[in-house]
Amino acid sequence: MSALRILVPVKRVIDYAVKPRVNKTQTGVETAGVKHSMNPFDELSVEESVRIREKKRAPGGVEDICVFNAGPPKAQDVLRTAMAMGADRAIHVEVKEGEDLEPLTVAKLLKAAAEQQKSNLVILGKQSIDDDANQTGQMLAGLLGWPQATQASKVEFGDGDTVSVTREVDGGVETVRAKLPMVITTDLRLNEPRYASLPNIMKAKKKPLEKKTLADFGITAEKRLKVLKVTEPPARQGGGKVEDVDGLISKLKELGAV
């Protein structure tokens, strides 16, 4: 049974509670001075990795949990957060502020990283809440030729490097089984991420954070998609309130909804 070497890619995004505003030039959303944090689905990945170790769920044990980010200098914050949650070390691939990598590029970068770090399990969030693409994990599995289990709500380890994953699918759940090495992406119901305690935040400052560049992995940041414009969605106008149930029914009839 192989010991797990887990790679956990994390992304820094605008905090989920902030309502994003489209910028004046219609090239993207306003990011300056806006609260950022770790993509919620990535918190689940970090939490799951740490729990696999704490609860001794994998027969071969967990040898290493390495968190990985490609992003602007400020993205180091989310790597420190992940280490405060229990990851062992971090790799930061610095890219220029405002230069977002497309999922395909990130997948290629992660393939190189997984090979370099000898990872046998990559746990990613199912999607980032900024681009909402839901692609990177699947692309990575395709490039590596590894099995994939997306939208995981339960991960169980068996003998002989087998992993059973319960997936959230339309209409319910399904369970699939594969052998390491593999790629898993997280769904919301996988776990409840912990808060990093102050002592752990202090300890995380001493954990190793390696700085790298795209070139170190032989990757260039090319763009296949050109963003022509980003606009506000058409606003809905609230139609006001009614006094009682009868008012509600007559309004619905008036709108032709019942």
Add this chain to the structure above:
Amino acid sequence: MISAGRRVFSALARPTLRNATTTPAFAAGSPAALRRLLSALAILEQRDGKLNTGSLSAISAAQKLGGSVHGFVAGSNIKPVAEEAAKVEGVEKIIAVDNGAYDKGLPENYAPLLVENIKKGGYTHVVAGNTAFGKNVMPRLAALLDSQQISDITAIENDKTFVRPIYAGNAIATVESSDAVKVITVRGTAFPAAKVGSGSAAVEEGVDPKAESATEWVSEDLAKSDRPDLATASKVVSGGRGLKSKEDFDRIMMPLADSLGAAVGASRAAVDSGYADNSLQVGQTGKVVAPELYMAVGISGAIQHLAGMKDSKVIAAINKDPDAPIFQVADVGLVGDLFEKVPELTEKLKKA
């Protein structure tokens, strides 16, 4: 002019080399010439020999591209499904692969299967619904084709320009793709399902590379319901945290749904609290719905929930908090205790 087929092949054969020759969008030339260049493969889902009508929105999206449209189905005993798909209007051909290994839509063998059939057909566009299957398989396919997928599109401007929501629908991005083969998933509520009518497409056997899947399918547990399917229902009643418990959720919401003939949905809060099954979740991380009527009961209206329902035609809200954000988007709102108001509404709707 390199043929579309060759272009695809070279993109496959040399994934490291970008091929800069993409078809100019609507270049000067006759529409017929354009049609020859543009060809879309719509991936159709099937389950137990039944065509998933939700995936028919992939065909209507593919038709908007302006070229020829072929459909693709795979699975065991595929003939009846292929014949049904052949009746869908506007489809020239159905590519069918008869092999039970594809029944569960495992990406490890389904993606290579698609690669071979795309290579053979020389398609410029591959389109699937943004369903659990589409989300799982298509990005893996895109990586194998060295193509940057465009997810969950809501509109098509031309053969390379697409519109998609980002930031949970708080912003709308228009993107232009330079990939030789464009891999696209479509938002089902933005493209009506193509009609199964009097079409008579030819059914052709596809290529079966018989790739091994390293992943095996073990089991499934699907929620059974005789109510309309949430993703495609014309009316949806949705319950939130305000329902307090699973018993209350069932006692209050189900009769309301039945009085309207509606599907039942739930907010993430209600699902996380265990009031409702997670397959009912409406929102950015659940299902996106756009029914004629969406009735939100005990739902405050968080960003991520609005992302999943704000394109509904009419939104009604019942909530005891007059300042709940849901009232800002609701066409009609009623402030009150849902435990009183909903049963009263259910009774009155039954009589109406």
